[in-house]
Amino acid sequence: MMPIPAKTRYTYLLLVLALFLLAIPGAMAQNQELALAREYFSKGEYQKAEAIYSKLINDERLFSVVYPDYLKTLLAQNNHKDAEKLVKRTIKRYPGQINYNIDLGTVYQAAGDKAGAEKHFDKLIAQLKPEEVIVAASVFVQHELFDYAEKTYLRGRELSKNPYEHNRSLIALYTFRQKHENLIGEALNLLQENESELIYVQNMLQNSMQDEKVMDALEKELITRVQQYPDLLAYNELLIWLYIQRRDFYSALLQARSVDKRTRSGGTRVMELGAISARNQDYQGAIEAYEYIIKEYPDGPYYLIARQRLIHAREEQVENTFPVDLDKIRTLITDYEALLAEVGRNAQTVEVLQHMANLYAFHLDEKDKAIALLQEAIAMPRAKPDFVAESKLTLGDIYLLKGEPWESTLLYSQVEKSHKETPIGHEAKLRNARLNYYKGDFELAQAHLDILKLATSREIANDAMDLSLLITDNTGLDTSTVAMEEYAAIELLIFQNKLDEAQNRLDAMLQKFPGHSLTDEIYFLKASIYERTGAFDKAIASLEKVVSAPADILSDDALYKMAYIYEENLKDTQKAQELYNQFLVKHQGSIFVAEARKRFRNLRGDAPVVN
Incomplete structure (x- = not known):
């Protein structure tokens, strides 16, 4: 190949540059016209915008930019005839572009020809090729024509002869x-095709879980499918997940046990459900979970921890059944021994x-025994640092119980220092904050709480926020903190189990500070003492x-607690249901809604029957 002379190359470059420079003014002018047309459109001066667009539409280079704006301009003037002509010319010009065919249907709709639009869209969908389905559906969605998007996907499913296509x-x-209803069917079909889609299905269903009727429908369909496809474990897992969303932990446990008996999977899922039940105060469910593990897997890896958690669940159950039965407390200690x-x-x-x-100190008033046990735990060789820290926190609580707050704050501060930026460290800081609150x-206290509001543990952050609001709401508008100091001191008495003295001082507060912002808190605290001592009518x-x-921040707590006492303690199920x-x-919007709904359904008699 002959080399190109330098002079020729130079001449060629000059020619290209000249052509480029000549094109710039034209391009700039067109861009200016486009900007002007859009400005006219935004101001509602549609005729002026149309005049510019009608000229620019013939420029092939600008067509894709001008076309959608030109069409909008014509439709904004109700100029449906010209809009139809524009779209039809465009379809003829670009016959393979589905989006222009859909535009034609939208023009018919804009003109009020609903029948014509429907006929056009249905014909278009019927003639789609498999490779056109996704594009057509996305264009329908862009136009907010969701019914036609759905029809398009279903047509694509027919064409593919795959019942799960476009799932x-x-x-x-x-x-x-x-x-x-459609969502439930599609979601469960997707799981039937691919069990690994479980997390995706849960995420998509999550938004629908606010509607009680939807949850009922999903539960009914899932139970049917679990019976139809007993080997499809994803259905069982989804049913367990649904029960957890509904706070129906017992039904979730029954389902997990059923799966475990079929798969002999070592009880992992049952252990998880036991822990979830315990965290959500469903102690009987937790007890049954751990009893199952102990019975079914005496040589399994969870046996020891199940033994321990079983007694702990019984402990929680006894401590939260008022008045606390001290004989059962002693039985728990015997079980631990x-x-x-x-x-x-x-x-x-x-x-x-x-x-x-904890049992010795807070229920049997044997503080010295409790201290000896905790000192043994703290000194235990090779004990996990978290367990040692928790033992120090409990020991700090017992010193506070004894009236030695300086020892308490020393222990809390040790844990704060050794477990910085961890949930245990945050718990220690919260206890120090509460101790300062008790002292007035x-x-x-607020300095600690302001830090804890940002804690990663939602429970600690919420507790910090609640205590902070209590202080702020009842000290902010009044330079005197006398009432708040008295209320905090009474809370310390309750912590120390000095319930009679606390009740008397609360009554005195009502007399001394009539109409104070703490009044509702005082009545709520009185109710909690009455509940602990078994005086349920007085609590109500x-x-x-x-x-x-x-309207008060405690009104939802109080109403829920009333219903709970009627159900659990007074056994008046009709009043509880009401x-x-x-x-x-x-x-x-209350945090108790899910639990209240579950209890209401149980009392009404429409709780699910789970096999």
């Missing part, structure tokens, strides 16, 4: 449109020592004072 797209569409005799006092049983100490040092009377007061229903109507 995810339909799920997304049904989720957005809140077509819950039997466990220690079986497995030894070692690093693995430090938590057992903690629980025994609200400024120092105090709670009614809170519920009947003008109050739960009242609660669900009045307090739809």
Whole structure:
């Protein structure tokens, strides 16, 4: 190949540059015209915009930019004839572009020809090729023609002869449109095709879980499919997940046990459900979970921890059944001692020592025994640092129980320092904040609480926020903190189990500070003392004072607690059902809604029957 002379190359470059420079003014002028047309359109001067667009539309280079704006301009003037002509010319010009065919249907709709639009869209969908389905559906969605997007995906499914084709797209569409019945069917079909899609299905269904009827429908369909496809474990897992969303932990446990018996999977899922039940105060469910593990897997890896958690769940159940039965407390200590005799006092049983100490100190008033057990736990060789820290926190609580707050704050501060930026460290800081609150040092308490509001643990952050609001709401507008100091001191008395003295001082507060902002808190605290001592009628009377007061932050707590006492303690299920229903109507944003709904359904008799 002959080399190109340097002079020729130079001449060629000059020519290209000249052509480029000549094109710039034209391009700039067109851009200016486009900007002007858009400005006219934004101001509603459609005729001026149309005049510019009608000229620019013939420029092939600008067509894709001008066309959509030109069409909008014509439709804005109700100039449907010219809009139709524009789209038809465009279809003729670009016959393979589905979006222009859909534009034609939107023009018919804009002109009021609904029948013509429907006929056009249906014909278009019927003639689609498999490779055109996704594009057509996305264009329909852009035009908010969701029914036609759905028809397009279903047509694509017919063409592919695959009953699961476009499954995810339909799920997304049904989720957005809140077509819950269709969503349930598609979601469960997707799981039937691919069990690994479980997390995706849960995420897509999550948005629909606010509607009780949707949850009922999903539960009914899932139970049917679990029976139809017993080997498809994803259905079982989804049903367990649904029960957890509904706070129906017992039904979730029954389902998990059923799966475990079929798969003999070592009890992992049952252990998880036991822990979830315990965290959510469903102690009977937790007890049955751990009893199952102990019975079914005596040689399994969870046996020891199940033994320990079983006693702990019973402990929680006894401590939250008022008035607390001290004979049952002693039985729990005996059970813990039997466990220690079986497995030894070692690093693995430090938590057992903690629980025994708690029972001795807070229920049997044997503080010295409790302190000795905790000191043993803290000194245990090879004990996990977290267990040692928890033992120190409990020991700090017992010193506070004894009236030695300086020892308490020393222990809390040790844990704060050794476990910085961890949940245990945050818990230690919260206890220090509460200790300062008890002493009436609200400024120092708030300094701790302001940090804890940002804690990663939602529970600690919420507790910090609640205490901070209590202080702020009842000291902010009044330079005097006398009432708040007295209230905080009474809370310390309750912590120290000096309930009679606390009740008397609360009554004195009502006399001394009539109409104070703390009044509702005082009645709520009185109710909690009455509940602990078994005076349930008096508890109800105090709670009614809170519920009947003008809208207050505690009104949902009080109404829920009333319903709970009627159900669990007074055994008046009709009154409990009435109050739960009242609660669900009045307090739809409360954190107790899910639990109240579950209890209401159980009392009404429409709780599910789970095989």
